[in-house]
Amino acid sequence: MAKEETxxxxxxxxxxxxxxxxxxxxARSLLGEVGYDAVSMEAVAAAAGVGKQTLYRRWPNKAALLVGACLVDATERVADPATGNLEGDIEQFLGGTFAALETTGPGLRFLMSQAGLDPSFRERFDADFASRRRDALREIICRHVKARRQVGPVIDMLYGAMWYRLLLGHGPLDARFARDLAAAAARALAA
Amino acid sequence: MAKEETxxxxxxxxxxxxxxxxxxxxARSLLGEVGYDAVSMEAVAAAAGVGKQTLYRRWPNKAALLVGACLVDATERVADPATGNLEGDIEQFLGGTFAALETTGPGLRFLMSQAGLDPSFRERFDADFASRRRDALREIICRHVKARRQVGPVIDMLYGAMWYRLLLGHGPLDARFARDLAAAAARALAA
Amino acid sequence: MAKEETxxxxxxxxxxxxxxxxxxxxARSLLGEVGYDAVSMEAVAAAAGVGKQTLYRRWPNKAALLVGACLVDATERVADPATGNLEGDIEQFLGGTFAALETTGPGLRFLMSQAGLDPSFRERFDADFASRRRDALREIICRHVKARRQVGPVIDMLYGAMWYRLLLGHGPLDARFARDLAAAAARALAA
Amino acid sequence: MAKEETxxxxxxxxxxxxxxxxxxxxARSLLGEVGYDAVSMEAVAAAAGVGKQTLYRRWPNKAALLVGACLVDATERVADPATGNLEGDIEQFLGGTFAALETTGPGLRFLMSQAGLDPSFRERFDADFASRRRDALREIICRHVKARRQVGPVIDMLYGAMWYRLLLGHGPLDARFARDLAAAAARALAA
DNA sequence: GTATAAGCGAGACGGTACGTCATGTCTTGAG
DNA sequence: CTCAAGACATGACGTACCGTCTCGCTTATAC
Incomplete structure (x- = not known):
């Protein structure tokens, strides 16, 4: 094939x-400490012991760099659930996701806030991060559900609930919340 | 003492x-045109025909100025629905809410982003606006549902879905989305 | 008129x-210490306790700034000689000129270098400074010499020798050099 | 001896x-076009189709490279004069030198300017270029003159006059100037 | 042959300085 | 005391070169 001449x-x-x-x-360390705005390319370069040019050679701007930095751990932290039933799988997936937020939560909150502020970052953040998380959840749900039409809105409801609490902090992102969301989603998706 | 002769x-x-x-x-005009990051105090001052010092005399920084400029958006505007059934009431409430976003969307998106970045504003924004909207929706739902325990998470799912799309823009906030969310919520809340 | 209410x-x-x-x-202090190339706008700003923007507001670049800083050196300072004979007058004039270089040498060297690099400054520097010095020397010489045609080249030889040593530093600009040049010039101008 | 196991x-x-x-x-082409400062090793490497490392393997820095580049044509362009008398030899030597400046003048002007700006380049430029030219002229003069003591200043006067005009541009470097300088020098060196 | 060793084009690397931009403060004169 | 204008110190931006360091390759002599 020689397709991979890349x-x-x-x-x-x-x-x-x-x-x-x-x-x-x-980058992740700085993002967690001081927030998106206060992260400067110079500080990242200095903290990483790297020249600024090296950053710009690899990432076009701060947004891309930080998304890349957060993408890695979000995707690698949440294990694929396998309880056998829809509600259990969702609960486990959300539970794992919430648990990861213990450490990545502040950074991700900054990124989502930035997405709300900057249209071009919005696109990149959705394409490179959020939509991939939705796809991961969709795949899990679709193992158990045939009625595809209802799945999209339910995914927005589940991730939406998570982000809503992450941004406003009016309720905890804990195991119980995961269970409640999973139960509600399962009922919503039932034939 | 009457010292406070304001x-x-x-x-x-x-x-x-x-x-x-x-x-x-x-400020609102610039925010709509170029996005938060690209709004500069210098540009606001120039566009308003005002000196920079005048801005700083009244607002401590760019975020505060724009929060002030956008807070007018965070006001109740949705009529109380009365279709007689749960799903219909939710759909109508969300539909009205989404419709209002046509004009207030950019401002609210900025405010929610700001809430994610600034903990003190986060509290204020939740107490003065977001929690009131949740309460309004809760009241509507509780007209039809007795099982209170499930209501909280469902409200977070509904408003969460809205904010999630408002912030990321990956899907429309239209009548159909209102209908899908209402249907899912109604099933989730069914005994 | 009062048009020129500058x-x-x-x-x-x-x-x-x-x-x-x-x-x-x-700027002058740094120029003397480390040389033109090693003078950076950042260092000048830091040493002067001034922001970089303030430098760029007033001078378009490093060269212009340093030219301004050194132009004070390009001022007449040599007393009119009166020994009564050609060789003595030349020697005294050159001796005084060389002595002044003790302090102004580095600044003048920089200015001449700049003249070599920047054609528009070249014209200005020649008209405002170098040609006046040549005229001063010419006047002294013409007190004693009638054959005008030979004077021009000799003046170029005398000032040329000075600048040549000032720029390259391969020989001293001292009293003995003044004497040697004066002697050579006197012979060259002799009938 | 075999010392020269080179x-x-x-x-x-x-x-x-x-x-x-x-x-x-x-290098010569770039020097003539954009001047010393604007010549970068990267540009030279690119223009010559050569890797940067290759440049640094052969020349320690930009100064050495450019001096080397200009040295070649200056030494090879001026033929050894043989008119038989002092004034004629000087005139012919200077005439040839001035003629070569038609093409090499701009580059050499940049180099001399740089010598005025950068002490370390100054040394190199004098040692590798200027002092060799003085030696060449000295040899020619010493064929006819025994009084060695007067020769040094006269050489500085001759080359000085040339550089003075090259840098300031206030007079032409032509055959007539060569003749005038030669005549003055010959008289100055006459017993 | 087959090591071994240096030269070569290419380009990534840690740095330094550039010249620009926006921040938030300050200092004018006018109202 | 406010206002418009704009200078000020500060500090990040993204770019350009610096001089060094790998890479894979080529081109020589030495074994």
Missing amino acids: SAKKPGRPRDPAVEAAVFAA | SAKKPGRPRDPAVEAAVFAA | SAKKPGRPRDPAVEAAVFAA | SAKKPGRPRDPAVEAAVFAA
């Missing part, structure tokens, strides 16, 4: 793979 | 009342 | 006159 | 002799 040997020194890890770690 | 004749030139209106108009 | 009261805060003095002092 | 067969691939020519051509 990895043809390029000339010049190859990119140092350690850079990405160092940058993402620095 | 309206006592203060020395010096009085504040020009036209300034606030001009500034708010300029 | 100094008409302009609105806004007036420029702080202390800035120019502080900047020039910092 | 040409000992060294292991590894030998240096490509075409590189130096390509680099010098590119």
Whole structure:
């Protein structure tokens, strides 16, 4: 097939793979500490022990860098649930997602806030992060549900509830909330 | 003591009342056109024909100014529905809410983003606006549902879905979405 | 007429006159210490306790700033010689000129370099400074010499020798050099 | 002695002799077009179709490279004069030198200006270029003159006059100027 | 042959400075 | 005391080069 000619040997020194890890770690740490606005490319570069040009070589702007930094742990933290039934799978998925928010919550809240403020970041954040999370949840739900039409709104309700509480803080994102949401979703999706 | 002669004749030139209106108009217009980040105090001052010092005399920073400019959006505007059944009432309430977003959407989106960024504003915004909207929806739902325990999460799901789409823009906030959400909620709340 | 009300009261805060003095002092000091290339606008700003923007508001670039800072060096300071004979007058004139270079040398060297790099400054520097010095020397020489045709090249030789050593530093600009040049010039101009 | 084991067969691939020519051509061309400051090693490398490392392997810095590039044509362009008398030889030497400036003048002007700005470049430029030209002229003069003591200042006067006009542009560097300088120098050196 | 060693084009790397922009403060003169 | 104007110190922006460091390749001598 030779489809993957992408990895043809390029000339010049190859990119140092350690850079990405160092940058993402620095970026996540700063994001959690001081918030999106106060994260500067200079600070990320300094914290990661990296030149500014190296950041701009790999990410076009701060938004892309931070989304990349958060994307990694969100996708790798939530295990695929397998309880066998719809409600249980949803509960487990949401429970895992909420648990991850213990550490990633502040950073993600900043990113979603930024999405509300900046249209171009909005697109990138949805395409690279939020829509992927919706797809992951959709896949789980669709294992048990045939009526596809109802699934979309229910996914928006589930993730919506999560973000709503994450942004406003008027209620906890705990195991009980996961259970309540899962129960409501399961009933909503029942034939 | 009557020390608080607030309206006592203060020395010096009085504040020009036209300034606030001009500034708010300029600010909302810029916010709609270019987005929060690209709004600068300098641009607001120039657009309003006002000196920068005048802005800083009245608002401590850009966020506060824009919050002031947008707070008028966070006002009740949805008529009380009366279709007689749960699903119909929810659909009508959400439909009205979504319709109002046509004009108030950008302002509210900015306010919710600001709530995500600023904890003190978060509290104020939830207490003065968001929780009141939840209460209004709760009252409507509770006309038809006795099982109170399930209501809270469903309200978060409904408003959550709305905000989720408002912030990310990945799907429309239209009559059909109101209908789908109402149907799902009604099933979730059914005994 | 009064058209030239250049100094008409302009609105806004007036420029702080202390800035120019502080900047020039910092610039000349840095120029003397580290040389033109190593002088950075950032260092000048820091040393003068001034913001970078303030520098760029007043001077378009580093060269212009330093030219301003050094132009004070380009001022007449040599007393008119009166030894009665050609060789003595030349020697005394050059000796005085060389002595002044003790302090003004670095600044003048920079200015001449700048003249070599920037054609428009070249014209200005020649008209306002270098040609006047040549005229001064010419007047002294012409007191003793009638053959005008030979004078021009000799003046270029004398000032040329000075600048050549000032720029390259391959030989001293001292009393002995003044004497040697005067002797050579006197012979060259002899009938 | 075999001290000069320079040409000992060294292991590894030998240096490509075409590189130096390509680099010098590119460097001279850039120097003439945009001036010393605006010449960057990256641009030279790109223009010569050469890697940056190749430049740094052969020249320690930009200054050395550009001096090298200009040295070549200055030394090879001026033929050894042989008119038989002092004044004629000087005139012919200067005439040839001035003629070469038609093409090399702008580049050399940049280099001399840079020498005035940068002490470390100053040394290199004098050692590798200017002092060699003075030596060439000294040799010619010393064929006819025994009184060595007067020669040094006269050489500074001759080359000084040339650079003075090259930098300030207040007079032409033509055959007549060469003749006038030669005549003055010959008289100055006469017993 | 087959190491070994250096040169080569390319380009990523940690840095420094650039010149621009916006922040929030300050200082004018006018009202 | 407010207002419009604009200078001020500060600090991040994104770019351009610096001089160094890998890469994979080429081109020599040495074993």
